[in-house]
Amino acid sequence: MKPPPMDRRAFLSAALGAVALGLTGCAQDETPAEALALTAALPAAVPNGTKLVVGDKEHQKAIEFSGAAKGLTFEVEWANLSGGPQTLEAFRARALDIGSVADIPPIHSHWTGIPTKIVASKFRQDPLNHAIxxxxxxxxxxxxxxxxxxxxxxxxxxxxxxxxxxxxxxxxxxxxxxxxxxxxxxxxxxxxxxxxxxxxxxxxxxxxxxxxxxxxxxxxxxxxxxAHGLRDDPGHLYAPITVLADPAKAAAIREYVQVWARAWRWREANPDEWIERYYVKDQGLTTEDGRWIVANAGVADIPPTWTEAIARHQETIDLLAKETGNKPLKAEDLYDRRYETVAADALAAGGAR
The missing domain is CATH 3.40.190.10 (Periplasmic binding protein-like II)
Known part of the structure; x- marks a missing residue:
């Protein structure tokens, strides 16, 4: 049974704060005149006037601190939300273009009728010794x-x-x-x-x-x-397929993925600045806590291929489908492989520091 309209609005307000309901216009409020097929090549250039609403709460700060945000060729509106439920609800409200989550929300989005695609992935180079x-x-x-x-x-x-x-x-x-x-x-x-x-x-x-x-x-x-002894390190950027069908937004997401990857290397190359500016001044933690988090996180692995990641994702899908009674999915279908090498190529091209 669907909740009454007021309950729905109250839930969205609580979940998204000023993001979903405070926007003057929805992130996905217009269908592009010429939709981009999911098999079509990504546009290379971002048209003037393009805007992305991005839910990447922590990494937003690294992008800003590194100076990379100033070089973006499109407008970014940062959504103050994090985690799978908030991100999915923002997608449902058409108030978000791209979000940062672990490996379960992209699965859950398909099971709840909001098809999405993963456009960037990172892991930990030593995932068992640096478990999340x-x-x-x-x-x-x-x-x-x-x-x-x-x-x-x-x-x-x-x-x-x-x-x-x-x-x-x-x-x-x-x-x-x-x-x-x-x-x-x-x-x-x-x-x-x-x-x-x-x-x-x-x-x-x-x-x-x-x-x-x-x-x-x-x-x-x-x-x-x-310790649980399992890999728990996936981190993804994902977007609704309706967003990826917009040529302008698809191009902007490509550019964002490049900046996203370089900002991870900036964090690793500038740990003291990252700890002081984010964990201490922004989050109110102690310097000691910040150092512990950075040391425990290790180094980000941004692979040039998703083949192994997809195989691991399939194992998770199969287990969840069995335990929850949901329909099995193909992990391959969760990924937009047009973006597969974008992040790694950006790192190879330099500009990480």
Whole structure:
């Protein structure tokens, strides 16, 4: 059953803040006179007057700090949103052209009737030693191995990377969803860490500085984290196929992917500046926290081919389809391979610093 109109607007307002409802015009409010086929070559030049609404919250700052934003040949409106649910809702509201997510939202978008394509991908050069997430264990809970999760309350967020990671962890441990109690919670902000600390759940995937903070703050009470031993490193830019059918926006996205790739190298080449300007001044973290995040992230791998990534993505799709009852998809169909070498070519051409 569809929610009433006011409920829908309230939800969009809460999810997107000033992004979806505060725009003077929708990101995708006009169909191009001549649609670009998904098999057609990408236009090389961006027409005057082109605009992209971009949801790439953290990396936006690297693009700005590096000076690359000043060289863009199109107008960018930065959307203050992040994560799969917000990005997908913005796509649904036609208020966003391109977003930054992990590997689950592109799958979920197809299952919820909003076909999208991945236009850029990055990973971690040492994905197991520099995993994004660890499994947070609540104080007083005895979990030392993945098998110990049996019978525990586990935080679960369908449609997000953390939710898929939970299913992959269960699969690796030889367990099923019936062997645990899945507690649906949004994985944004401090929700998972707070749920662990309050013992609302026994196990939850937490990432980034949350790992360090959780261990520091609650370690004295018996809180711990353990490694899951799985790759959890995909990061993608993706866009609705309706956006990619617009020749002007398709060309602008090509240019954005180039800048996106170079900004990753800028972050790695200028860690002190990145830590001070983003993590300390923008996010309010300590310099120590910033250094921990940068060290834990390692180096970004932006490959010139997506073949291996697509194969890994297919494994995830197959597992999710089986566990959720959704229709199987072909991972190949999630990628727009016209953009496959754009990011790597931009790095090879230089300008990373």
């Amino acid at each position: 997430y660890r499994l947070g264990i609540a104080p007083g809970t005895s979990v030392a191995t993945l098998a110990d999760i049996r019978g525990k309350k586990v935080a679960y967020s369908p449609g997000q990377a953390q939710g898929a990671l939970v299913l992959r962890v269960l699969h690796k441990a030889g367990l099923t969803k019936q062997d645990v109690e899945l507690v649906e919670l949004p994985s944004t902000g401090d929700v998972y860490a707070n749920a662990l600390a309050s013992r609302q759940v026994d196990v939850a995937p937490i990432g980034g500085v949350q790992v360090k903070r959780y261990e520091t703050k609650y370690g004295k009470d018996g809180a711990t984290t353990i």
